[in-house]
Amino acid sequence: MRFNWDFDYIKVSKYFYTFSIVVTLLGILSLAVFGLNYGVDFRSGSNVDISASKTVTKEEIEPILVETGLSADEPQISAGSDRISIRFPTVLNEEQESSLKAAFNEKIDPKASFEVNTVDPEMAKELGRNAIYAVLLASLGILIYVTIRFEWRFAVAAIVALLHDAFIVISVFSLFRWEVDLTFITAVLTIVGFSINDTIVVFDRIRENLRFSKIKSHKDLNGVVNRSIAQTMTRSLNTTFTVFIASLFLFLFGGESIRMFSLAMVIGLVFGAYSSIFIASPLWAVLKSKQKPNQNNPSKTTP
Known part of the structure; x- marks a missing residue:
């Protein structure tokens, strides 16, 4: 059975923006007041x-x-x-x-x-610093890669979605006081990888559709984004659902040592799936719509 994914994703994205902002603010408040519940890996x-x-x-x-x-x-x-x-x-x-x-x-x-x-205390501090450096270096590498392969607007939207997914997982763990250990950091980096992969697939289809579309208004641009998301929806959901089921069963039936890793993966995959659709792509459309028209051809925009 094949589903029809035609939908105005740009129009409803404002509700997801609001939801993400609320969760992010709650996470910032929780981190400021309570911090993270560090496991023995990050605490002496x-x-x-x-x-x-x-x-x-x-x-x-x-x-x-x-x-x-x-x-x-x-x-x-x-x-x-x-x-x-x-x-x-x-x-x-x-x-x-x-x-x-x-x-x-x-x-x-x-x-x-x-x-x-x-x-010991010194090792705990070093592990904490290295974990932060790992996430920042991964984000920097992705930013450079997407800028070279696409353009800076795609890169900015991808990094916002990527950091959104990572911080949402951190916020949820802080809010519920779940333990954070080295397996949690591994899960966050894995989520970052899945998130950027989904986002790049959608962006690649947007770039391809732009070649065969005449963009004369914001409505035309939004139409390209909506069509691109619809064309990649089945692939994105199938990939995410497969890993989600595996992570869920690891959480339910796996050992104690990987429980937090599995839980972080479950949460991150859910948020990562919707961020590629309702965060990254609409954000790129907003950035692209502010681009100045090409003076020689008003129907086209400069890169």
Whole structure:
């Protein structure tokens, strides 16, 4: 079955602009007040991952922490299955690690295995800086590429959509206080890749349709954009839906270590799909409509 995607996307884009602005402002407010809920990757401390041979509850673990003297740090406990994660805001020494492992093996599960990850303050700061640099360098590279392949208006619209997708995901994680770790940064960079890919596909069709269109008014320009979006809609939705389903099932049935990665991917794919349609393309149309006419031919515009 083939759907007819003919629709005035430019006309309704103002509602999506409003929605995105509201979410962005809420995200800025949340980041200013609460910041991000950094995981052990970006905050000094120790994270103890335990693989047990049976289901272990939080109530079983708390007495062990009291017994070993580790409850004073108010660690965060994630339990309820055979995978348990205990995050301490301070770095555990060898004696504390040994006492925790011994008490868990003795009182709960002698077959349990442990993995302890520790990050010192300087390493946490360096990881945070590197994560920001990675996103900025990726954006700069994309800006240069799109400018060379298309024109600066396409590049500006693409970068706005790209940063929009990345910041929306960050805002949602800040608002709901979900944990941010290195897998989250990986997810954001992956979302950036999918977002720019979708946007470039639409832009390529716009450029192709412009060659065979006579643009004499804003209505003609909007018509080209609407037609280009409609022609690429099926391809964009199929690609996004395929990755979305995979990410959703990873979130529902995957391990604890990739849960935040999967959740970020699910959110980012949804926003990335609509930003290429309702943010990037309409924004390019706005920038293009402000272009001065070619003096030799008023029906054409200068590049």
